[in-house]
Amino acid sequence: MDENFEENMDQVEEEEEIGNDGLKKKIIKEGDGYETPINGDEVEVHYVGSLLDGTRFDSSFDRDVPFKFKLGLGHVIQGWDDGIKTMKKGEKALFTIPPALAYGESGSPPTIPPNATLQFEVELLSWTKVKDICKDGGILKTILTEGENWQTPKDPDEVLVKYEARLDDGSLVSKSEEVEFIVKDGCFCPALSRAVKTMKKGEKSLLTVKPQYAFGEKGREPTYGDECAVPPNSSIQITLELVSWKTVSEVTSDNKVLKKILIEGEGYDRPNDGAVVQVKLIGKLQDGTVFLKKGYDEVLFEFKVDEEQVIDGLDRGVKTMKKGEVSVLTIHPDYAFGSNESHQEYATVPANSTVYYDVELVSFEKEKDLWELNTLEKIEASGRKKEEGNILFKKQKYERASKRYEKALSFIEYDSAFSEDEKQQANVLKISCNLNNAACKLKLRDYKHVVKLCTKVLDADSKNVKALYRRVQAYIQLVDLDLAEMDIKKALEIDPDNRDVKLEYKLLREKVKEYNKKDAQFYGNIFAKMNKLEHLNSTNGARKQDVVSMTIDSKA
CATH class of the missing domain: 3.10.50.40 (Chitinase A; domain 3)
Incomplete structure (x- = not known):
């Protein structure tokens, strides 16, 4: 036996059984760490193989070359595959392997007789991790x-x-x-x-x-x-x-704006809504035709994010970039020039064109974050965002307008540090933004959201006719006619001469009549069907009675 094994025989632990097929293991020397090899790993071992009577039939020490093989692929006897999977790096162990997990009935002449139980002293030197990528050995x-x-x-x-x-x-x-x-x-x-x-x-x-x-x-x-x-x-x-x-990433969830990074940017910071960015920019068609080139002369191309100064896909793409980053944006027509032909600096962009922008984000200055503003600046910022929302609403860009109103509210949502005068100003802005956002949500047919927004306003101002009026409109669409009637009556009590409220009340009464008529027809049909069913049941019952009578009569 190798001297290294003999030196450590005094450290032999209790023999343990591995699995249910008779394989046994004694640890001669503990290994390092906690990891063990898995199927597919290429392991490197030194070993000595003997029969139970001590006859040695093989040893890697005699060749002075460790033995390498891939574990769990049937390259060695089953006892080795099963046993070495339990070993840590540097571990030495004695394995007793029954014939069924070794060479079986045939043995391995001339050194190993039939039905031989074998003993292997094994040292696991190292292994190379092998990853089973598809989990099927493929x-x-x-x-x-x-x-x-x-x-x-x-x-x-x-x-x-x-x-x-x-x-x-x-x-x-x-x-x-x-x-x-x-x-x-x-x-x-x-x-x-x-x-x-x-x-x-x-x-x-x-x-x-x-x-x-x-x-x-x-x-x-x-x-x-x-x-x-x-x-x-x-x-x-x-x-x-x-x-x-x-790296190619999806800028939009619908996969219509993609960004491929050519050169990674610096740090982690990216532009936010309202940031002023300086870029170098080349716009291309699918065939490579350049239709736009900006920022390559002495002056960089500058624009403000989320202000519709560039196409939507470019706006969204730049917001994902870091300073110094160079990327290619692939932009679907929905986020570019749409179904309209567009005349640019160097070439015309045909209708329904996917466009490509080579963009280098040279620098940017972020719009101030909420935590950077004092209370007066928060109120001013809220007012600006509200006005931006109003402009977008007039342009019938309701979704973008809605986001502006939500942004405006974020500046004044938490007002515990405000003075009494500032709280009053903030409350006026909150009511105005929620009402205007409710108008956006009506246009976008998000009626449940309209109800929530109007309820917020009414919690602050229970006599706000606009909030009642818009909540009525939402309730009608949601077919909550009883709630709509309660709100419209309250609005008329507050402002009996309000023309819009009167018209909405008229519409509500027509809707109620319409639904009552439908209900009457619906229940009328149900009662008719029930009467018909009762008639059929009674008729069938009479017929059954006649058949029973006839049967009795015939038997008599």
């Missing part, structure tokens, strides 16, 4: 060179890779110096897109790929003269390196 990844940072590519990202694919016998299938592709679109074979999503920048890995993630039942014909064909149902080995990638 793609096993062994990291050859660790990558940088922690980020990995996602489906929309554009990656640059190098790869070399070979058959299990080493024959070259394909080799690429550098190739770029979108992850979800894939490249070469299905394994590449799946594997690259688990890799870090600069990582180099070896992929063991089963046929279902390679070329399946059809195989592959060679593309170049130095390549070989992939036979049907063949596994392949791919050495894959992730050189770099460009």
Whole structure:
């Protein structure tokens, strides 16, 4: 036996059984840490194999070379696969392996007789992590060179890779110096897109790929003269390196504005609504035609975010960028120029065009955040946002106007630090913004939200006729006619001569009549059906009685 094993025999612990098939283990020396290898990992061990009578039949020490194999893939006897999975790095253990988990009835002549129980003293030197990417053994990844940072590519990202694919016998299938592709679109074979999503920048890995993630039942014909064909149902080995990638993110939830980062920006800060940004900008059509170029002369192109000074997709895209970032924005017509033809500086943008903007965010100055303002500045900012909302409402841009009113309210929502005079000003603004927002929500047919907003106003001012009037409109649409009637009567009590309220009351009475008529018709139909059903039941009952009578008579 090796001296290292003998030195540690005094540290042998109690023997434990692994599984239910008779495999036993004694720890000779404890390992380090808590991790153990898993199926697919490439392990490196030193070992001594003996029969129960002490006859040694094999030893890696005799060759002075550790033994390497992939765990759990049937490359060694079952007892090894099961036992080494329980070991930590640096651990030494004695395994007693029954015939069923070793060489069975046939043995391994001439050194191992039939039905032999074996003992192996094993030292786990190290292992290389192998990731089972698809959890089915179809793609096993062994990291050859660790990558940088922690980020990995996602489906929309554009990656640059190098790869070399070979058959299990080493024959070259394909080799690429550098190739770029979108992850979800894939490249070469299905394994590449799946594997690259688990890799870090600069990582180099070896992929063991089963046929279902390679070329399946059809195989592959060679593309170049130095390549070989992939036979049907063949596994392949791919050495894959992730050189770099460009992150592509969805700026809008409907996937109609996408951003591909070419150069990462600095820090974490990004422009907010109202920020003034300075950019370099090139707008292109799908065929590469440039229709706009700004900021490349002595003066940078400057605009204010969320002020409709540029197209919506550009506005939204710039808000996601960091200082110094260079990105390409892909903008659907809905967020660009829509169904109208647009004449720009260098070329016309046809109707319904997807456009592309190369954008460099050189610098920006954020609009002050709430916490940076004193109480007077908060009231002034709220007033400005309310007026911006009013302008947008007049332009029939109700959704944007609604957001302005909500922004205006955010400045004055918490007024505990306000003076009494400032609280009065804030209350007037709150009522005005909630009423105006309710008008927006009516236009947007968000009637439940209208009710909430008007209720807030009435909590502050129970005699506010506008709030009652707009809540009536919402209740009518929600078919809460009793509640609508209560509000309209209260509004008329407060302002009997209000023309709009009178017209709404007239509309409400018509709606009530209409629904009463429908209800009468509905219940009338139900009663008619019930009467008809009762008549049929009584008729059927009489017929049944007649049949019973006839049966009795015939028997008599």
